[in-house]
Each structure stands twice: as structure tokens, then as C-alpha cells.
Amino acid sequence: MLRDITLGQYYQTDSVIHRLDPRVKLVATLAYIISLFVAGNVPGYILAGLFLAWVIHMSKVPFRFMVKGMKAIVFLLCLTVVFNLFLTPGTPVVSIWKISITEEGIAIAVMMAVRLCFLIIGASIMTLTTTPNNLTDGLEKLLNPLKKVRVPVHEVSMMMSIALRFIPILMEETDKIMKAQIARGADFESGNLIQRAKNMVPLLVPLFIAAFRRANDLAMAMEARCYRGGDGRTKMKPLIYKKRDRIAYLVLIVYMILMIVVGRILMV
Amino acid sequence: MNIIEAKKLVYEYIRRDEEGNIEGVSRAVDGVDLSVNQGEFIAILGHNGSGKSTLAKHINALLTPTEGTIFVDGKDTSDEANIWDVRQSAGMVFQNPDNQIIGQVVEEDVGFGPENMGVPTKEIWERVEESLKAVGMYAYRKHSPNKLSGGQKQRVSIAGVLAMHPKCIILDEPTAMLDPNGRKEVIRAARALNQVEGVTVILITHYMEEVIYADRVFVMDEGKVVLQGTPREVFSRVEKLKGLRLDVPQVTLLAYELQKAGVNLPDGILTPEELAEELKKVRQSEDGRQ
Numbered sequence: 001m002l003r004d005i006t007l008g009q010y011y012q013t014d015s016v017i018h019r020l021d022p023r024v025k026l027v028a029t030l031a032y033i034i035s036l037f038v039a040g041n042v043p044g045y046i047l048a049g050l051f052l053a054w055v056i057h058m059s060k061v062p063f064r065f066m067v068k069g070m071k072a073i074v075f076l077l078c079l080t081v082v083f084n085l086f087l088t089p090g091t092p093v094v095s096i097w098k099i100s101i102t103e104e105g106i107a108i109a110v111m112m113a114v115r116l117c118f119l120i121i122g123a124s125i126m127t128l129t130t131t132p133n134n135l136t137d138g139l140e141k142l143l144n145p146l147k148k149v150r151v152p153v154h155e156v157s158m159m160m161s162i163a164l165r166f167i168p169i170l171m172e173e174t175d176k177i178m179k180a181q182i183a184r185g186a187d188f189e190s191g192n193l194i195q196r197a198k199n200m201v202p203l204l205v206p207l208f209i210a211a212f213r214r215a216n217d218l219a220m221a222m223e224a225r226c227y228r229g230g231d232g233r234t235k236m237k238p239l240i241y242k243k244r245d246r247i248a249y250l251v252l253i254v255y256m257i258l259m260i261v262v263g264r265i266l267m268v
Numbered sequence: 269m270n271i272i273e274a275k276k277l278v279y280e281y282i283r284r285d286e287e288g289n290i291e292g293v294s295r296a297v298d299g300v301d302l303s304v305n306q307g308e309f310i311a312i313l314g315h316n317g318s319g320k321s322t323l324a325k326h327i328n329a330l331l332t333p334t335e336g337t338i339f340v341d342g343k344d345t346s347d348e349a350n351i352w353d354v355r356q357s358a359g360m361v362f363q364n365p366d367n368q369i370i371g372q373v374v375e376e377d378v379g380f381g382p383e384n385m386g387v388p389t390k391e392i393w394e395r396v397e398e399s400l401k402a403v404g405m406y407a408y409r410k411h412s413p414n415k416l417s418g419g420q421k422q423r424v425s426i427a428g429v430l431a432m433h434p435k436c437i438i439l440d441e442p443t444a445m446l447d448p449n450g451r452k453e454v455i456r457a458a459r460a461l462n463q464v465e466g467v468t469v470i471l472i473t474h475y476m477e478e479v480i481y482a483d484r485v486f487v488m489d490e491g492k493v494v495l496q497g498t499p500r501e502v503f504s505r506v507e508k509l510k511g512l513r514l515d516v517p518q519v520t521l522l523a524y525e526l527q528k529a530g531v532n533l534p535d536g537i538l539t540p541e542e543l544a545e546e547l548k549k550v551r552q553s554e555d556g557r558q
Contacts, residue, residue, distance in 0.1 A: 133372050165372050168414050214367050221368035224328050224360040225428065226352055226384040236379035236392045 011128045017059035018129045021245045022138025028252050029126045035259045036115050036122075044263030045114055051255055052118055052125075061128050066121045077116055084109040136160045141239050154230030162218070170211060177206050271341055271436050271468050272304040272327055272358075278335035279322055296322040298491035299336070304470065306435065309462045311479035311499075312472045314488035315513050320472050323488070324440045327470065329354040341435055356385060359429030363441045365421035374416075374424050375400070375409040381432040392431075399427040402465060403457045419450025423457050430461065436468035437461065443475060451475070476503075476517045480538045487512065504535035519543050 017025075032048075039045055056063060070077075090104035130138070140157035147153050178188065181202050188199055279297040282290055296319045304310050314320040325331040326338050329345040341357040343350040359381075362368045371377030375396050382392045400406040403423040413421055422442050429437055439458060443451040455471075455478050462469045471478065479485050485502045487495035489512050495502050503509070503516050506524045510516075516524070523537040523546070532550055537543050 131372075133376075161372065162370065165370065165413075169366055217362065217364060217367035218370070220330060221360075221362055222370060222380075224330060224355060224362075225370075225381040225432065226355050227380075228352070228384065232386045233383055234386050234389060234392065236376060236383055236389060236396070238389055 010131050011061045011065055013060050015058060015060040015129070016244060017055065017125070019244065020129075020248055021239055021241055022130050022134045023142050023239060023241075024245045024248045024252075025126045025130055026135070026138050026142060028248065029123055031252055031256060032122045033119055035256060035263075036118055038259055039263035041263060044259060045111070045118075047255075047259060047262050048118055049114075052122060055125060056121075059125055059129050061125070065128055066124055068124075070117065070120055073116065073120055077113060080112050080116060081109045084112055132164045133161055136164070137237075137239060154233075158230075166214070169214075170207070173210055174203065174207055177203055177210075270303045271306045272302060272338070272470075274300055274302040274323075274326070274336070274338040276301065276336035277323070277326065277333050277338055279319075279326065279331060280334045295491050297326070297333075300488075300491070300493055302486070302493070304436070304468060306468055307462070307466050308468055308483045309459070309481065310468075310470045311482035311485045312470065312488060313474065313476070313479060313485060313502075313514060315474060318488040319491040320488050321440055322491075324360070324438050324470070324472050327358050327436070327438050328360040329358075330360070356432055357434055358436045358438060359432055359434035360438045360440060361422070361425045361429055361442050363444050365418055365425055365445070368425050369413045369421060369428075372412060373409075374405065374411050374413060377413060377424060378409075378427045378431050381428055385432060395431040395433070396427075399430040400424075402430055402461065403427045417450060418446040419453035422446065422450065422454045426454070426457055426461070430465075430467070434467065436470065438470045438472070440472045441474070442471075443473065443478065451478070455481075474514070476515055476520075480517065487514065499538055500536035502536075503538060 032051075036048055039048055056066065085101055085105045086099050088102050088105035088108055090102035092100040092102050093106065094101045127135070136157045139160075140153055143151070143153045182188070186199065186202055188196070188203070190196075191199065277297055277300040278295065280293045280295050283292045283294070285291045298319070300319075300323060302323075312320045312323065322331065326333060326345065327340060329340070329351045332346045338345050340354045343354055343357075345351070345354050369377050370380050378396045378399055379392050382395050387395065396409075397406065400409055403426050405420060405423050405427055408416065408420065408424075413424060416424065425442075426437070426439075437458075439454075442454050442458075446454065458469050458471060459481055461467045471482065473479065480499045480503075482499055485495075485497065485499050486493050487502060487509070494512065495505060495508060503520045506516050506521065515521075517538065519540050519542075520537055523533050523543050527533045527535075531547075532553075533543075533546050537546060
């Protein structure tokens, strides 16, 4: 059934990583990505890999879920590897016709591949251990200072969480309209790309109308429940840093320092 | 002071053409007087386009009157400054449950209203718990609203309004999109609120069976209140209701037809039990005569 789809890729279990404040996870993910670009040598990558393995172990999420996220970037990964492999100048190892694979090319290709893999796995740990709702909450709180420069942080995060709530409803609606149109003889499966795109019109028009109608109703319902933007609002589940969050920040700082030391200073 | 006091309420929808010129004006609500006491259970009946939903939106200050006044809990809804007080004292539940649930988890949705009002976190949790218990949905507090049935979703919506501690709840056709079981659930929840919590309930509907428990019934047609009184009084006017394209409950209709055929029955019978009782009396008196 369509309504059973899980959003994002949240993996439900109870671990320290799951219980961390979403802000910690957002900051840590960003820091980890930066650290990957700071690291410029093999020990740096080993450290990054060890740290990642430790976090994965702590999160109790089976490793195959992380790999799932990799599928989407297999193409990108191959492209990066191929480009780096063939287009880096240096000492040639194998030469075929005008193209040659160089020693430097191999090194950079491997590095880039590892970097990309770590990056994707690191980011997917965040989405696997945090519900989309929590993530929006964290983002709102993190970006709160931007309100001073008139960035509508609360509004954007409210929109995001409403969008998340309505995705399954709209999916169901799409399914319903699709069936109704198929019953009337619509064809969504045959023909070339242009024809198929054209055939989508009788699906998209009612879907858009329905979505706008829903939005209108929802806005009214929100107003009826005294919604008037983010000012003066309290939170049912406020984000408060706990001891484990502070420890996590400490671990992160230690990791970053180690990374800089190992990746930059120790072996230039 | 009555909780709701409307005097000569008029609301006009203005249709405009593409240039913004006024094309026509239609009166959705036309000179309605309405006064509701605290703790009453009121039903507003009417077929589509009778102006009942427009009237309901006035009680919640979603619409403000074109002419006339409406006071909710002593506050004029036309005054911009009163809007949030009015919306807090008169909560509203809409027809489509999917379009009024904001949270992704039941308890978060119920907490939405109190969050907007700026209630402290600890109290929000208390309110959420007590509201969900009042509508019998406490066991589902961690569920996703998408996985609930229509009747359950509507009960969550009612809890969401209840958590704002309103004096009055307006239910705008809450059962129109539900199956018979869901309808029963919602009406039961609404009655419980009225009787246990003492909340004023205004039920807008076109299902006759739902209004027999009301203290007073208003029947609307073309923006006007055309009939009002206790359910018994209103349903005794079978011909008039038929003229308004409204159906009376089947039992009432049966009693009415029997009456017309010469059986000695009182006006406005509302439940099957009542009809059975009356028929028994008729038989006894006939037996007595023979």
C-alpha cells in the first residue's frame, strides 16, 4: 500500500545516536564533511574511517542500510573515478593509445572514491537516526539567529514539516486519481517520453487542484487553532541540550583536532 | 451573558469578474439571530448552501459579519483585537479530517493549539493527555495520523481543539466524510464533551439522526433560520422539513405516516423505543375499549 511508505529513511531503533539532539547531529555531520576535505593523506582517511565505523556501531543501524544510500551515487562515483583516473597528468603506469593511467591518477581516484563514500555514509547516519520532524526542529533552532536578518526560519521549517506530513496523503490522492483516470481509459504506460508526459496532464491537473484546496483548508484550520507565526509560540517538545549532547560535542571537537593534527601537521 | 449572541447577522459573498468589478452579491447569511447559553448542545441543520457553514465560521472569527454583530463570550468578533481570544474560546472542527491535522504524530497535533497560545511546555503535556483521554484516543498518542480511521482522525481533531480549553466547540459537518461507525464515534465523543466536560457544543450537520440529542435545533434555509426549537418540536413539522428538502429520521417519519393513517400518536417521536412505547399505549387503550 502507498500509505505505508516510510519517509526519508529513518531506521527505528533505540541508540545513543538516536537520542542525541538533532542539532548535535546536524553540526557533527557538517563538521565531518569538512574534516574529510581537511584530510589530505592516508592516516587522515584511516582516522575518518575509524570514527565513522565507531559511530555506525553506536547507532545500531545495520550496515546494509548505509550502503542503500550509496546506490543513488554509484554513477557519480564511477564518473569521478574515471575522470580522475584518466585525466590526471603524472607518471604513466599503463598507456593505451593516447590515454594513460598515471600513478597520481590512481591515488587521487581512490582518495576521491573513499571521500565520497564516507561523505554519503556520514550524511545517511544522520537521516537514518533522526526523524524528518526532528531534523526540521533542529534546523529551525540552529538557524534561529538568522531571524535577526529577517530570514523566515520558523515559516520555512513549518512549511517543511507540513510538506512531510502531506506527502503520504498526496501520494494516496495521486493513486486514486490515477485509478479513476485509468478507469476512464487514460494510458500512463505506453508511448514515447513526450507522449507519456502529455498523458500525465489528466493526472496532474486534478492533483494540483486538490492540493490547493487542501492547502486552503489547512490554512483555515491552522488559523482556527490560533496559529499566528512563530512569535510567542511555545514548544511541546523543546530542544534542550543534555549531558550526552555535551559529551558528543566534546568527542566531535577531539576528533576535529586529531584530524587537523594527523591530516595536516604530522605529515606534510 | 450568553456564550454566543448574534444579532441580525448578515454575510455577503461578493463575486468579482477578472477586472475586480463586482459581478454579483449573494447573501449566505441573512439576518440571523442566535443566542446560545453556556453548556448547551445546539444543532444547526440545513442542506447544502443553506448558509450553515458560513454562520459557523463567524463564531470562530474566520469570517466577520457584513452587517449585524456577533459576540462570542462577550467579545465582538469584528474587532481585530479580539480575534485570538475568540478563536481560543470557540474552537472549530472541520469536515475533512486530513486537512486539519498538522502534526505527524497524534500527540504533536493535539499540542499544536496550546503551542500557538504560548502555553508552557509542562502544561501542554497535561492538556494533551487529558484531551486525548476525553475523546478516548490516548492509546493512539504515538501513532501517525495517516494510519487512523476517519472517525479516529476526527476524534483527534476534537482533542486538538479541546486542548485549547475552549468554552465552546463548533463542529462543522464533522461526520460528512465518515462511515456510519465513524459517525457514531464522533457524535458520542461530542456528547461526552458536552455532558462530562460541560463544553458548549454547536453541531452543524445534515444527518437528522445526529440532532435528536441536541437541546435545541436551528434549521437554516437560504441564509435564514426557518425553524427552531427542541428536536421534538422541530421534527413534528414533517411537512415543513420536507419542503426544505430535509429528511426527518425514519422513526419520526413512520410515526407521522401512522398518525396520518389514523393511529393516535403524539407529535415528534424521535427514537424507536419511544415509538414502541407509544404503540403499546395505543394498543392497551384499544383493548380497554373493546
